[in-house]
Amino acid sequence: MTRAQQLGATLPAPQAPNEERVSAVRAALGGRVIVLVGMMGSGKSAIGQRLAARLGLPFIDADAEIVAAAAMPIAEIFAKYGERYFRDGERRVIMRLLNGGPMVLATGGGAFLDPRTRERVSERGVSIWLDADLKTLIKRVRRKNDRPLLRTENPEETLRQLLEARGPIYELADLRVESRDVSQDAMVSETLAALADGLPRLEELRRAALNKGFAKAMTHLHLFRPQSDQDATHQEIVRVALGGRSYDIVIGAGLLQKAGEHIARIAPGASCAIVTDENVARLHLPTVELSLKEAGLRSTTIVVPPGEASKSLAVYGRVCDEALAAKIERRDLIIALGGGVVGDLAGFVAASLRRGSRFVQIPTTLLSQVDSSVGGKTGINSSHGKNLIGAFHQPALVLADVDVLQTLPLREFRAGYAEVVKYGLIGDKRFFEWLEADAEAVFNSRSEQICAIAVSCETKATIVARDETEQGDRALLNLGHTFGHALERLTNYDSIRLVHGEGVAIGMVCAARFSARLGFCTPAVAERVERHLAGVGLPTRIRDIPDWSADAQAILDAMYQDKKVERGALTFILMRGIGEAFIAKSIAADEVLKFLEDELTRT
Known part of the structure; x- marks a missing residue:
């Protein structure tokens, strides 16, 4: 039994679209987006284009947007980065598109499975499930060989399993239209009829669905629980191209534990002076020290008080003296383990020590990961103003570990988020629109944090x-x-x-x-x-x-x-x-x- 049958909702008999129906749908739609969901081959793109034209609305295919943004086909994205990476990007694209006002939006077959996407669709749109049976789907998908999920020994069986697994999720859509082998104009007519009937009582349908317990029941389906972020292993590497002084920004989870491994690649056998503050030392210093030791790197630690007051001539002089006492040579490394204060201070020490030593940034705040650790600005404050004494001195490597962000107070995370927003405002409208659409994800998801940091650093x-x-x-x-x-x-x-x-x-x-x-x-x-x-x-x-x-x-x-x-x-x-x-x-x-x-x- 379909969801519509369970709710007792009956759709009007199909009839040719007319101007009155179109006007009624547009009026009832308000500012909502019409979101078409369903399996691959259900006709979302073909029907969506004609439906949009009939209603005088823009049509957007989410998959086409993803392909344009990535500059590669979806099958290549799957092959190169995996499905998890694709789904993260797909969600971000849809979140952004839902801000675009009235339109018809065709989504990929797996998009509606994400609970955050479903919630945002419910807030800003009306969802229509184009429900095609297995026989119809098989007939249609045979026409194309670009479906990455069907590249199996038995694509028909794979499709059957996908339909069986996804069906209960698609039933959560607001409206259902059976996708049949009839003319596309007839399908548009039936979809308009469903909209004309369902839009005026959309909230009633949703309340009835909630009372029936569909949403609650779905949380017990293990397959469709929101995936834990604890297994986020994807890394991004951003290259800062400065000729012979080029370096990588590595962004991901678990990087503190692998810091020694990364640093040993650029400076095998080097001695390291870790500059950090008292708070960061308590939380993260043992992990970094152990990692350096396991990689065969000798280290000494210089701890400064937390806060802006450490960006002073007095503290700068002390850190220089302690690094020299530790016999740090020009080809050795200063490691800045901390936020922007530590990064600026340690970087200026590295710029000055023996007239220029190498250094590595391991930023531990969101603000430092997206801003101060990148670009080579180092310095300290004067009584006359901030950062007025310093030098441009590029790091040899930046390791941005999103795991450390879990230890930040909310206020500090918010402060870093302001710098993330800055990158959208100065030159990337689409990035700002994504942040507008799903800022909550950046605050709560490691995979989204990796993405936001990477875009900012790029x-x-x-x-x-x-x-x-x-x-x-x-x-x-x-x-x-x-x-x-x-x-x-x-x-x-x-x-x-x-x-x-x-x-x-x-x-x-x-x-x-x-x-x-x-x-x-x-x-x-x-x-x-x-x-x-x-x-x-x-x-x-x-x-x-x-x-x-x-x-x-x-x-x-x-x-x-x-x-x-x-x-x-x-x-x-x-x-x-x-x-x-x-x-x-x-x-x-x-x-x-x-x-x-x-x-x-x-x-």
Whole structure:
């Protein structure tokens, strides 16, 4: 018995589509996406294209989007990376597409199996199961040989097993249309009829399904439980292409345990000075020390206090002295094990020690994994401002282990997420749309974290490769930082009141709002940026900073210590739209002051 029969729902008899029915469906649809689900060969693409044309809506095939993004056929993705990797990407694509407003969306046969996808489809769309029997499916799929799941000794038996296993999940769709061997126009007519009947009582159908216990029952099917993230073994490697100073960023799980193995490849037999802070040492130092020992690498440890105060001349001098006392030579390694503070400090020590030593970044916060560990910026703070003393000195290797993110307080993870969002805002609208659609996954799934970190690092690596020392568009990476650094300075780098990523979040919203004020983008762009950042719990307004008392002139004065100031003129990174950041030089100080005065009155 089908779900529709169990619910007592009867579909109208098929009839030719007419303008009244089309108008009724469009009106009842509202802003929803029509999502077609079902087995391969059920006709989702063919019927979907004609249905979209009849309704005057865009049609998108999720598989075609995946192929375009990966620049390779789906069968090749399966062969090269495996089904798990494909499913992760498929989910991200669908999450993004569901933000696109009314359309007809054809999904791959396995897409609806993911519970997160089903939940988002329920929120933003109406799902239709195109239900074809085995005989019909076999007849149709024989026409193509590009189905990776059917590349078995007995494809017909494989298809039967897939249909049997997936059928109970497809029954969770809002509506069902039998996919038969009739003309495609007839199928479009039947689908329109199902929509016309089902849309006005969609919530009623869903409540009835819930009362029948379908969703609850499905959680007991082991095959379709959300897969545990504990077995996420996929790694991404991003290459920073700088000629003879090129290096890899390795992103994945379990990398701390393999740190010695990775480091020994680039520096066999080297001695290592691990620079870390007290908090990270307690959590992760023993794992790294053991890994180095097992790889035949001698190590010594230099521990500094946690927090921004360690980025000082005094601490820098102490670390240099301790590294020299440990007889670290130029071909040995400084290892930065920690967040951005440790990475910046240890990197500057490496840049200075014996006039330049090699170093490895093992970033332990999301912020450092996507930002400070990549690109070779090293440095310490001055009483005059942040990062004003330093050097460009590229690491020899970066190991970004997503397992360490499990030990981060939520506030620190959020702060790092602000930098992830930055990469979407400066030049990758699709990445920002994915984050909008499924930020929760980045907070909770290791596989999604690997993806988000890899995209962020790829974006930064591309920019660094063409502008290593920030003579041009590398400045785009500072979106939000002119505002954010000034706010940090005025709080005396007190992490209880404001951490760097929170300053960047407020700064990006300020940059977007300032862009709108100057006419570079619409207010809706700024509202969108603020809504997303606030939605994940980040501060977005200057007054969100606890005990804030500085006035607009004080903020402006702090901005003049920004590294991007040229001949006394302020430079900002502004936006023409999502993914369209640009460098704006010589912005008038009075414009900035008026804007800041208005920002301070926002509640």
